[in-house]
Amino acid sequence: MSALSITTIQTSLHWEDKPANLQMLESKIRAISAQTHIVVLPEMFSTGFSMKPEVLAEDMDGPTVQWMQRLAAAKRVIITGSIIIREEKLYYNRMMWVQPDGRYVYYDKRHLFAYGGEHSHYTGGHKRCIVSVNGWKINLMVCYDLRFPVWARQQYTEAGYEYDLLLCVANWPDRRNHAWKILLQARAIENQCYVVGVNRVGKDGNDLYHSGDSMVIDALGTVLYHKEHDENVFTTQLEKEPLHELREKLPFWKERDSFELFV
Numbered sequence: 570m571s572a573l574s575i576t577t578i579q580t581s582l583h584w585e586d587k588p589a590n591l592q593m594l595e596s597k598i599r600a601i602s603a604q605t606h607i608v609v610l611p612e613m614f615s616t617g618f619s620m621k622p623e624v625l626a627e628d629m630d631g632p633t634v635q636w637m638q639r640l641a642a643a644k645r646v647i648i649t650g651s652i653i654i655r656e657e658k659l660y661y662n663r664m665m666w667v668q669p670d671g672r673y674v675y676y677d678k679r680h681l682f683a684y685g686g687e688h689s690h691y692t693g694g695h696k697r698c699i700v701s702v703n704g705w706k707i708n709l710m711v712c713y714d715l716r717f718p719v720w721a722r723q724q725y726t727e728a729g730y731e732y733d734l735l736l737c738v739a740n741w742p743d744r745r746n747h748a749w750k751i752l753l754q755a756r757a758i759e760n761q762c763y764v765v766g767v768n769r770v771g772k773d774g775n776d777l778y779h780s781g782d783s784m785v786i787d788a789l790g791t792v793l794y795h796k797e798h799d800e801n802v803f804t805t806q807l808e809k810e811p812l813h814e815l816r817e818k819l820p821f822w823k824e825r826d827s828f829e830l831f832v
Contacts, residue, residue, distance in 0.1 A: 570809035581771030603804040610650025618740035622660035678711035712739035723760035743780035
């Protein structure tokens with residue numbers, strides 16, 4: 570069974586300064602020496618968690634998407650993370666999944682953080698996005714989505730499990746970091762999947778401190794990697810065989826509740 574290598578970039582961000590962030594992140598990405606399939610950046614990696622999409626948003630052919638395409642091609646990796654996108658006078662917190670050949674898919678954040686005013690500036694998405702790489706199926710999510718277990722719920726069909734890895738990028742503040750850590754583990758346990766959560770560090774433009782706490786978690790909820798407070802670029806290799814063995818040994822999906830999801 571094929572392994573999957575993922576590089577997480579936990580970093581501070583320059584507030585609402587796209588050129589500075591792209592330059593900083595390009596330096597980190599180009600410095601990666603480990604062989605990896607995917608490089609994961611935080612939520613709104615080019616701006617920080619800004620409520621100024623009218624000023625900062627780009628079209629899908631804008632400079633940040635082009636930057637992702639150029640770097641993905643140069644490093645022969647998939648690059649993912651969310652950015653502010655404008656489409657038909659609407660704004661989206663959009664998680665891009667950019668392949669080395671320049672093709673991409675995307676996931677629009679479904680649950681907008683009303684407590685922080687996100688719902689007043691952005692439009693929520695209406696469908697999940699599950700991508701495939703190296704024999705792995707990966708469910709893409711952004712920050713606040715993590716609090717909603719139904720949206721993440723694994724579906725099991727005759728074809729097997731819907732996904733193997735839940736990948737969540739975030740700007741999750743330190744004051745609620747306990748919830749972040751527990752929810753990442755809960756999503757792994759209840760969906761019998763790996764979970765990778767990538768968060769930023771440092772203070773943002775609203776003086777909110779972010780402790781990072783980026784994590785890699787296996788399907789039993791065991792923390793395989795955890796980094797708090799400091800910037801860090803970390804490459805991990807996930808193995809499919811332990812996941813397959815766990816699902817065979819503990820087939821909890823047989824007792825699952827059936828439901829339909831309406832959005």
